[in-house]
Amino acid sequence: MTEVAGVVGESPTFRSVCREIARLANRAPEGHRMPPVLIQGETGTGKGLFARAMHQAGPRRGGPFVDVNCAAIPETLLESEMFGFERGTFTDARQAKPGLFETAHGGTLFLDELGYLPLPLQTKLLKVIEERSVRRLGSTRNIAVDVSIVSATAEDLQTLVRAGRFRPELYHRVAVFTLRLPPLRERGGDVLLLAEHFLAATCADYRLGQKRFADDARRALTAYSWPGNVRELGNVVERAALLSDVPLISAPDLDLPALMSGRAAAATDERPEEEPPPTPERAGLLEALEATGWNLSRAAARLRIPRNTLRYRMERHGLREPPPSRRLHVTRAREPAAAADSARMPAASVATLPLTVHRETRPIAALGAVVAAPPPQVSQILGMIAEKVAMFGGMVEEVGEGHMLAVFGRDTAEQAPRRAALAASAVRRALATGGASDAAVTQAIHVRDSLVGVVGETIAIDEDSRRDLFGTVRSLLGTAAPSAVVASQAGATLLERWFDIVPAADAQFTGGVYELTGPARAPFGVRGRVTPFVGR
Structure with a gap:
């Protein structure tokens, strides 16, 4: 088995990419820069892992590896993050700060999602690469920087160049050597x-x-x-x-999600609209949207991008939510009979079924997260948290500056507290294995029986229940230690069956705060109380 920096594979295409990385790494003398490399591949193919692999195998493995997601950082912050700023440049600039180019001096700067870099910043980036120096915002002097540039994109930059959305001079600078990762x-x-x-x-x-x-x-x-x-x-x-x-x-x-046959949609009298030419990114967006029933929050979590970024990419690729009669319906691989029956049902009849309205009580688990990290990492970490929430069947309800609130059990009450805790554990594991040593994510879980309203396929939590859920979670987050995963007593009572839980030290909260220290080590099949619970 061939393994490069956590990337595993034996296929001919994988081995070919590994050989190209080895050739690149061996050509540059120790301590020198490698030529600029552009990594192209669909979302999720491992562009970031290959970029890190090139750094670790290259002549500057002892230097810093700094990555920046050009699509995740707001445009208003991107320039100051990349190039730095001097004290007093703007209202909150109380002290000077070096940019990412200076931070990566002597190492590698990885520019992910380069195709989303705004045109004005493309011009400044080109100048920095050509002159090998950077000027902080508010400064009059240039600072020499010596970095290896590795870029990545899920889009075809040559197509963007022809469309006038990417500068051809910058493309030729960053694509001296191109790696294409297979899906x-x-x-x-x-x-x-x-x-x-x-x-x-x-x-x-x-x-x-x-x-x-x-x-x-x-x-x-x-x-x-x-x-x-x-x-x-x-x-x-x-x-x-x-x-x-x-x-x-x-x-x-x-x-695994299984899209139903599109024959029902094709059977309608509506003429399909003309679609833009297919691209790998457009195909990935469309498949994620169809697999989630065009739910933007779920699709964004599935693609591991912020919701606003998904909207921007949909607009860029001309993707609009189809009317119900032309929408692909989603089923699950574990329900083949239901899928077959639904596939035979005319699409129009599915869309015109009468809606019923009712209210019921369900156990709802709320998960809150607060991110403390350098600004370039915050959006990426929030996207990762949203991905883990969706992975365990949750729904993101609120996203703000450095925080996120999600609920579990809105669609199904099955093991909602456990799924929330597993999502929190997955977030903690992703941070530990992803090298985000300077980031801290504090998480809190609360569970309560909540009133929900059901209208067709739309499920909404009663406002009073929602206010209590999120209010309790915010209070828990305010008492928790950095990087801890804590739960209220109501949550801990339901989670002790699967997790190691101890009273949180020095946490002041009515009813008690309990910390999840890891999954319970009970044998498979054991049910009931598996660890003593202290403080009830």
């Missing part, structure tokens, strides 16, 4: 290799004991198209391993 669907047997790799890593990190895939799970893994590529595969395996209480993971445990 997972073109990597053959690597799907199972990666799945086994992710399963072993998940079991080790969560102390789950040894698990393996059943034959039907292996067939499902190889049959699925993986629009989210390696990232989606890793999330699916992690979720299945955590939610399965037996050592053998079967196909239903994977819970």
Whole structure:
């Protein structure tokens, strides 16, 4: 098995990319810059991992590796983050701050999603690359910088150049050497290799004991198209391993989405609108939107991008939500009979079913997260949290500057507290394995029986219940230690069955605060109280 900085594979296309990285790394003398490299590939193919692999294998492996997502940082902050600023440049500039170019001096600067860099900043970036110096905002002097530039994009930059959305001079500067990463669907047997790799890593990190895939799970893994590529595969395996209480993971445990046949939609009298030319990014966006029933929050979490970024990309690719009669309906692989029946139902009849309105009480779990990190990382971490929330069936309800609130159990009450806690654990694991050593994410969980209103497929939490849920979560976050995962007594009572829980030290909160220190180490199949619970 060939493994490069956490990327696993044996397919010919994978080996070819690894050989190109080795050739690049060996050509530059020790301590010198590598030529600028552009990595192209669909979302989730591992562009960031390959960029880090090039840095670690290259002549500047001892220097810093600094990554910036050009699509995640607001345009108003991007210039100051990249180039730095002097004291007094703007209202909050109480002291001078070096930019990312200065931070990466002597190492590698990774510019992810370069295609989303605004045109004015493209001009400034070109100047910095050509002159090998940077001028902070508010300064009159240039500072020499010596960095290796690695860029990545899911779009075709040459197409953007022809459309006037990307400067041709910058393209030629950053694409001296180009790596094209294949999508997972073109990597053959690597799907199972990666799945086994992710399963072993998940079991080790969560102390789950040894698990393996059943034959039907292996067939499902190889049959699925993986629009989210390696990232989606890793999330699916992690979720299945955590939610399965037996050592053998079967196909239903994977819970892979299966789009129904589009024949029903094609049977309508409506003429399809002319669509823009297909691109890998457009295809990935469309598949994520259709797989989530055009729910933008779920689609954004699935693609691991902020909701506003998804809206921008939809507009850029001319993607608009279709009318109900032309919308693909989503089912799950574990419900083949229901899928077949629905596929035979005319689309118009599905769209015109009478709506019913009723209210009911469900146990709803709320998860809150507060992010403390350098500004360039905050948006990326919030996107990662949204991905983990969606991974375990939750819904993001509120996103603000450095915080997020989500609920579990709105669609189904099945194990809502456990799913919220597993999402929190997955966030903590992603931070630990992703190298975000200077970031802290504090998380809190609260559970209560809440009144929900159901109108057709729309489910809304009663405002009083929502206010109480999120108010309690905010209070818990205010008392928790940085990077802790805490729960109210109501949440801890329901979670002690699966998790190690201890009273939180020095936390002042009515009813008590309890910290989740890790999944419970009970044998599979054990139910009921598995650890003593203190403080009830």
